[in-house]
Every structure is written in C-alpha cells, then in structure tokens.
Amino acid sequence: MDVVTRVALPAMLHAGRARMRRRLRKIAFALSVVVIVSPAILVFFWMLSLSLKNEIDNLAYPPVFIPDPPTLRNFVQVFAENSMGLYFWNSLVVSGFATLIALAVGIPAGYGIARAQAHKLTVLVLIARMTPALSYLIPLFMVFQFLGLNNTLTALVITHLVITVPIVVYIMAGHFETLPKELEEACQIDGGSVWTSFRYVALPLARPGIVVGTILAFIFSWNNFVFGAVLAGRATRTLPAAVYNVLTFEQLAWGPLAAAALVVTVPVLLLTIVIQKEIVVGLTHGGVKA
Amino acid sequence: MNSHLRPPTTVSVAARPGFLARRHRSYYLFVVPALVVVGAVIIFPWLFTAWMSAFDWKIGTTAHFAGFDNYVGLATNQRFLEAIVHTFYFTALAVVVPLVLGLAAALIFHREFPFRGLLRGVFTMPMMATPVAVALVWTMMFHPQQGVLNYLLSLFGLPPSLWVYSPTWVIPSLVLVEIWHWTPLVMLIVLGGLAALPTEPYESARLDGATEWQLFRYITLPLVAPFLVVAAVIRTIDALKAFDTIYVISQGGPGTASETINIYLYLQAFAFYNVGNASAVVVVFFVIILALALLLLYVRQRAKWTS
Secondary structure (H helix, E strand, C coil), X not given: CCHHHHHHHHHHHHHHHHHHHHHHHHHHHHHHHHHHHHHHHHHHHHHHHHHHCCHHHHCCCCCCCCCCCCCCHHHHHHHHHCCHHHHHHHHHHHHHHHHHHHHHHHHHHHHHHHHCCCCHHHHHHHHHHHCCCHHHHHHHHHHHHHHCCCCCHHHHHHHHHHHHHHHHHHHHHHHHHHCCCHHHHHHHHCCCCHHXXXXXXXXXXXXXXXXXXXXHHXXXXXXXXXXXXXXXXXXXXXXXXXXXXXXXXXXXXXXXHHHHHHHHHHHHHHHHHHCHHHHHHHHCCCCCCC | CHHHCCCCCCCCHHHCCCHHHHHHHHHHHHHHHHHHHHHHHHHHHHHHHHHHCCEECCCCCCCEECCCHHHHHHHXXXXXXXXXXXXXXXXXXXXXXXXXXXHHHHHHHHCCCCCHHHHHHXXXXXXHCCHHHHHHHHHHHHCCCCCHHHHHHHHCCCCCCCHHHCCCCHHHHHHXXXXXXXXXXXHHHHHXXXXXXXXXXXXXXXXXCCCHHHHHHHHHHHHHHHHHHHHHHHHHHHHHHCCHHHHHHCCCCCCCCCCCHHHHHHHHHHCCCCHXXXXXXXXXXXXXXXXXXXXXXXXXXXXXXXX
C-alpha cells in the first residue's frame, strides 16, 4: 500500500459515510413529510373516489381505489332525486344574507371599536366563541316557535348571525387597528364628520380586511350543521343538514352520499385557497394572541 | 368664540380639549347596530337560558318554577355524569395528540423543501372542510366490513377493528377524526411562532456543540411554548364543544358509550324537548368550558412570570 491510499482511504470512507448519513436523513425527512400529509390526502381522495364509482365497486372488498371507469351517475342522482340543488340554494341564501347583515353591522362596529379603543367589547367575542352553539339554539328555537318562524329561512338567517357577526367584528376591529389614523384626522380637520372619514377614507382602505371577514363568515356559516338540523323544515334545509338527513332517513348508497359530501365541501375548499394566510386569525378569533 | 378669532399660535384641532371626547362618543355610535344584533341573538339567549334553567319545562306543557331542582337533578343524574366523563376523556385525547402532532408538523413545515407551499396547503385542507361532509366519509371509512380503514390495517398485518361500533374504541375513533380535522390548526399556530424565532441562540449553541435534540429541547420548545398554550386553549374549547362529527358518526352510541355533554344536551332539548333541564345543562357546560379556559390561561400567565 502506498502512502496515498493509506492516508486517503480512511478519509474517503469517512466522507462516504457522512454522505450516506446525510442521504439517510433526507430520506427520513421525506418520509415524515409523506406520513403527515397522507391522512389528508387519503380522506379527500376517498371522498372523490367513492363519488365517482358505481355501487358495486364502492362495496367491493378489497376496496377499489381508482374508479374504472369513473361515473358521474352519483352526482346526477343527488341533484335529480334528492333536491341537492334546492339545498344548495338554501345554503347560499342563508349564508349569503347572514354574511351581508354581519358586514353591514360588523364593519362599522369594528371601526368604532378600533378608534374608540374599546377593546373590552372584544371580550364579548371571546365569550361568544366559548359558548356552545346549542345554548343559542334552545332559546332562539323557543322564540321562533312563539313567532311561528320555525322551518323558515328567515329563522335560519337570524340564527346564523350568531356565527357571522362576532367573526366580522373581530376581523374588522383588528384590521382597522392597523390602518393609520392620520388620514382620517386630516379629513376631520378639513371639516369632515366622523362618518365622512369612515366612509371615504377608512372604508376604501379596509378592503382586504373586508374580503377576509366576508369569506371567513361565509365559510363558518356554510359549514354549520346543527342550526339547520334543528330549525329547518324539509324544504328549508341547508346543505349540511340535508346531507345528514339523506344519510339517516333515506339510507342512500355510498356513492351518492360521497357525491353530496363533495358538493358541500368543494365551495369551502375553493374559498379557502383565496385566504390561505388569514385562516389562522379567523379560527383562533377571540383566542388571545401569544 | 369671537374673542378667540385669532389664536396666537396654531393649535391642532385634534388637540383642543373636548374634541377627542366628542369624537370618541361618535365612534361608539358605530358599534350600536352590532350591539343590537348581538344583544338579540347572543346576549338575550344567554339570559333566557339562565332563566329557563330554573323551570321544569317541556315544550308543549306549562312551565313550573323549579328553582335549582334541575341542577340538583343533574348532580345525581348517572347519564349526565357519565357524559361529563366521556367529554373529558374525549377532550384530553383531542387536545394532547393534536398538540404533539401539530408541533411535529410545524417543525417539518418550518424547513425548506420542494413543494412546501403546496403540501402545506394540502395538509391544512381538513381544517376548513365541512365537518358533516367529513364525518360522512369517515363513517364509510370506519365500516367494519367494507371500510377502507380495516383494509389499510390488514396491509400492515394488523387485525381489523370495530372502530365506532365498539364501546371501548368509539371515543378513540372519534378522536381520530378530531385529530385529522384540527391538527393543522395547531400546526399553523406553532408555525407562526417558529417564524418569529431569533436565530442567534441557535448559532451560538451550535458553536458550543449542541445536538439537534438539545437545540429543540432547550431553545425551540421554551420559545414556542406560549404558542402551544394558545393552541391548547383553543383546542380545549373546541374539543369540549365538539358536536357535528360525534353526532353524525355515532349519535353518542353504541348505547351511550360516546355520549358527550353536547350530545346529551341536544337529546334533552330536541329529542325529549326538556328545555328546562337542557338549559341547566347549558349553564353547567358553559361553566366547565370557562373554568378550563381560565385554568389554561392562568398556567400561561404563571409560566410567563417565572421565566
């Protein structure tokens, strides 16, 4: 053995081992990424797969993963035979109006709270966040029964305000807080009223916050199940309530059920993409910042 | 005013006494419409609930004043007490596991790797998905004969499980759905904490020869602890309030094996129309939620003082 190999070989071996270790680490890391992401993929993939397969494949064991050939029959069935279109419309009306009303009262409220430094009012939002939804439902149910409003979309819109108003107020108060006061002060010194400075200075600047508030309020309202399940009649059910009732009372097959589940979820997932970054704020709303 | 036509120096309008106060008062006017709505749909129900809880009242019958009888009845109601136990069992699991997994996931997504943004988007999808829709898919996945979960178990050589059809496994199975649903939220909260971490302590610790585990244990963990507490508070509130997935998947069954306070409450109110009793449950339930949230916040405050 000459000198070169005697010195270089252990060094090379060492370098090789280090490279190997680095590669192993990389593989382990890639594996951990796969492990944490796969449950999400599995459930959504399975939802899609069930909705595109015929009933025989859906009940097959071992399960069929890839629909072959894919069919849209399940979707046709839920829309044609289970009035999915009507329920979709109901959900749109309820969440739409509940969000609009929340914006109408919540944007000014957020502005007022931010400018009057009335942070104590946001404690209400926190308490509302902690209260179980059913505790609103029982008293409101009684009142609606008294007024003869049960089974109407109006009752649902009013109840959904429980969800939409706090979130809009919270998001808007936080957003107006970040806007500089100077522009509004300048406007008021020039003789503008508080209303003018809100309407023509602060409001146009607050557009990004309004978008986030609108989308979050809409999503939370859309996802709500229990209000619709209790307050809605056969014709006024919102989508989540309808999908659940389809399952229990009409004992539908898996394919149409998965198709219905997909129809409920897809609009929400699409909206989520728009506001990726602000979701955390929305979901923790009222939950104290670190 | 006339004597002050020409002030000697220019005084900002905003600096004049009274101006700010007057302005503040008009800012409060902006809050009024929202307060009216909140009063009607949030505060009124709270008060009405508290009031109803003092009555022996079934929908369709006349209410009888009962004082604290509903509460006394609850204290000795075996089914309600079991529901509390189920709720705590469910909550403990549904807080701790997402915290651990969410922390791990945040550490992973804190690093740079290809397709990170896309994969993070995929990972957080469950969080916003409609709970009922998700619950339906899980119901089908849990199916003991045709469900895909037992098939996946068999791939790993594990015996099939009865999942939500077994009284022992129903709560852990429901927690599985909860973990799937809400670990992303914990991850995002912790990720926000990691993004704000300083880099200096890491550099100097590395120079001193600290291992990766030591870096995590003595630098990362203490620094993200406040974010973990925030996540724990939110998770606790949400786990206690969990309703949709439990109701859709197991309806509290088999028997009453997975009947939580919320499910019991729903049945009392809208299956038995026992609104007086249900209102008392609401009050007790709210006190439990408030107490646990305050306890966690207290722990957080104390952790702040001692560090």
